[in-house]
Amino acid sequence: MLPKLKVSNLSCTRAGNLLFNNLNFEVNAGQNIEIIGSNGSGKTTLLRILLGLIHIGKGDMEWLDNKDNYNQFRDMECFYQGHSLGIKNLLSAEENLRLSSFSFGVSEEKIHSSLDRVGIERHSALASELSVGQKKRISIARWLLKDFGIYFIDEPFSALDDEASNLIEEIIEELNKKGASFVITGHRPSNVVSSQINLDHEV
């Protein structure tokens, strides 16, 4: 089977610092990649380069073994969650899901079942009334809205208690079985089954 994403010889220099050099990896269906590194090692930059949000990387990125397919693939199959979660304080939990850019064609039942799955009880509570951890749970509920191909998640395990961390691991495993892949970042290796790229050692 073709890899969903194949990165070869990717390098990036930012503000005079070499962040990473000649990265090579493949993201295959149902497999995960974990990008490990200390603060400022370029984890977020790497994710944003892969997603085409910034164009400062040098190297090749091939999606579905077809460079021309890149944009279309990004549109249909990618899910991105940055450091700031994209959760609006003045919207309720369910509205945050309903009015997200990832929610086209998603049914109401799906929205409510996703919120139930991540343990949010009051669907109509404004996000400003919820804790940071609960907001993070809302953002995780968005993973379940549709069957995305690759999830790019920046530090999914920060600001979470053990229960929520276990929940994420369960959900990742569940989605892996459906063929979805995760590219996640973190300061230290998590319990998620994955191949790891250590940016601290790459330079």
Place this chain on the structure above:
Amino acid sequence: MKSNIYNWFFLILRRDLLIASRRSSTYITPLIFFLIVISFFPIALSPDQEFLRSLAPGVIWIAALLSSLLAIETIFSEDFRDGTLDEFFISNDPSFVLVFAKVLCHWLVTGFPILIASIISSLILYLPFNSLMPMICSLILGTFFMSLLGAIGAALSLGKSAILSAIIVLPFSIPTLLMGTAAVASAIDYQDYSGFLLIMGAMLAIGIPGLCLLTVEAILLNYE
């Protein structure tokens, strides 16, 4: 399901209007600011009817420009900070739609209250009844144009000082100010004002596609 442009447009508009409706300061602040500025003129200068009537077009227009730019920098800054803009740029739908929906929403929550306040202020400044119509028409065209201009300023000053966007935008508001005041002033003198409104309409017609596309480029400068 593949999203289409209309779905996008209404999604953004619905979300932003919902957020604005829950934060009452977004639509009340420009309204109050506008009325306070207008009511200072009779107090500070003179309550003389003829005098105020001659000042009215300029005063209403300056107050409208300033109050429509009062909170312009928030149009993109919040979405930029909380990562919502990233989501828009990952999906491949035209960013033009995003900018236009945001500008329209900004106009609905600031420009529209100013229109209502301008009717009240025309009483304060003894504006004759026959100039009410050109005032409202020119304000509709002009404040929408200001929202478009403001969007560029906001995009250029993303993540920087809040007042910067107003400083970038205000010099470019001079044509709008000239046409708007001229339309109202000619109506007071019973002259034909339609030419000024037509020019403002033309500016808006060029501005909607032109300025929206420029704003997209200005936002993308932050993604480098």
